[in-house]
């Protein structure tokens with residue numbers, strides 16, 4: 001179940017296309033209404049809720065003149081540009097009828113890797129949530145480049161959960177949890193009710209999408225849960241459309257799979273999360289064993305005298321990979337000097353440590369590569 005000591009206040013709810021569409025792949029007003037009603041119940045009970053909603057392509061492709069959900073990227077983007085507005089109109093109307101205001105936030109992958117935009121998203125969402133608004137978030141489909149897309153919204157939802165320090169990430173899908181193998185192909189599959197770490201067996205059990213409208217399948221949900229777990233956030237995966245599923249999920253008694261980070265999971269603050277998951281490290285710095293002792297074992301700052309080798313070009317303030325003498329990565333950190341200052345020995349140690357503890361993330365603790 002959820003951490004006993006954890007008071008759930010802020011929740012991110014992700015709903016997939018397959019849970020908002022009819023048999024023919026178009027948006028189902030009835031499903032949208034039922035979903036909105038459950039969110040209203042959470043709001044009435046005092047929870048701050050952000051919604052990551054798919055469905056823009058589904059809501060728009062018919063009006064674009066396509067008979068079926070398109071498969072080419074330009075057509076999907078065009079369909080999303082029609083559908084996103086319609087989807088928002090429906091959400092706004094449904095929430096307003098219960099006295100709540102919805103807001104739209106469209107995000108691309110690069111918004112997370114740009115630290116300023118990351119900070120702006122963080123501040124905007126905090127204001128909205130604190131004022132009782134319901135942010136409705138989706139990928140900004142019309143402007144995303146294929147290679148840089150989230151594609152599915154599971155990863156986006158996990159990153160949003162980290163961004164706003166959510167207490168729980170709820171992923172609603174067309175399946176009532178994670179099974180030990182794809183239940184669509186295996187009638188005897190068993191539901192896994194509690195998961196404490198994403199093992200290779202779990203990753204192997206998670207297959208692709210079973211529907212024509214879903215994109216990520218269980219694979220992308222598990223990757224998303226991994227990101228949430230690394231940020232110390234509990235997740236729940238359950239079936240959309242189930243009566244009271246949202247309230248039961250926050251109360252820790254819903255049917256589905258609860259993912260609870262291991263007790264030793266590292267709860268990264270916002271700055272460290274950005275360094276760990278969103279920054280693009282720009283260079284490599286090898287440090288001495290004395291430096292490792294300081295920055296890893298004693299949680300102290302790293303000083304210039306412990307830097308042995310510098311690779312790549314970076315400005316002061318960039319995030320770099322930190323390696324030990326054998327070339328093994330020990331973490332990521334924001335370096336206070338440029339590669340030129342370090343190589344030319346023109347850095348002034350008096351001013352700042354090379355890497356401060358507050359801007360260092362140890363690989364041992366977050367257990368994930370950067371830029372997941």
Ligand SMILES: Nc1ncnc2c1ncn2[C@@H]1O[C@H](COP(=O)(O)OP(=O)(O)O)[C@@H](O)[C@H]1O
Pocket residue numbers: 015016017018019152172173174175177178179180181182183184205206207208209210211213214215216217218219
């Ligand atoms: N181990 C598993 N447990 C549960 N579902 C699985 C598993 N492996 C693959 N799946 C598939 O993942 C699907 C859910 O993902 P997806 O279709 O992308 O939904 P959504 O639109 O909600 O994101 C399920 O319907 C199921 O077919």
Ligand SMILES: N[C@@H](CCC(=O)OP(=O)(O)O)C(=O)O
Pocket residue numbers: 015016017018053054055056057058080138139141151152153154213214215216217
């Ligand atoms: N951004 C897209 C979502 C893509 C998608 O299908 O995601 P999902 O159903 O969550 O696997 C849309 O709104 O149509």
